[in-house]
Amino acid sequence: MLVRDAMSTVVLTIGPAHTLRRSARLMSERRVGAAVVLDPDTCGIGILTERDILNSLGLGQNPDQETAGTHTTTDVVFAAPAWTLQEAAEAMAHGGFRHLIVLDDQEPVGIVSVRDIIRCWAPARRRSTTLVN
Numbered sequence: 001m002l003v004r005d006a007m008s009t010v011v012l013t014i015g016p017a018h019t020l021r022r023s024a025r026l027m028s029e030r031r032v033g034a035a036v037v038l039d040p041d042t043c044g045i046g047i048l049t050e051r052d053i054l055n056s057l058g059l060g061q062n063p064d065q066e067t068a069g070t071h072t073t074t075d076v077v078f079a080a081p082a083w084t085l086q087e088a089a090e091a092m093a094h095g096g097f098r099h100l101i102v103l104d105d106q107e108p109v110g111i112v113s114v115r116d117i118i119r120c121w122a123p124a125r126r127r128s129t130t131l132v133n
Helices: 020-030 050-058 085-095 114-132
Strands: 034-039 044-049 099-104 107-113
Touching: 020 034, 020 050, 034 107, 044 050, 044 099, 085 099, 085 114, 107 114
Parallel strands: none
Antiparallel strands: 034 044, 099 107
């Protein structure tokens, strides 16, 4: 199975000036665990995850003053839609990431998460377990 089969095509994009509160609200409304942060000044692509927001709150930082740009992961590993789920899982494990931004022709077209991969792999495991029993 390929990344294109597992990825979420709901891609929330935000700017680095978004506050963490606004970012969290948008992520909650769209029911996503990560947002792609596009910085027009640097032409860079980063990712802000729910864990980044939780870490900031845990440090006692004000979500109305903290911005996405200061909490964005910029050393991102990008996946291609044609990658296998195994390749994506290996990239996640190697980099310590739970989400990968999926790029097609340098444009974000999706996000694949550990949860997405597990959802694809789990039914196959249940079928093979059933056949063995």
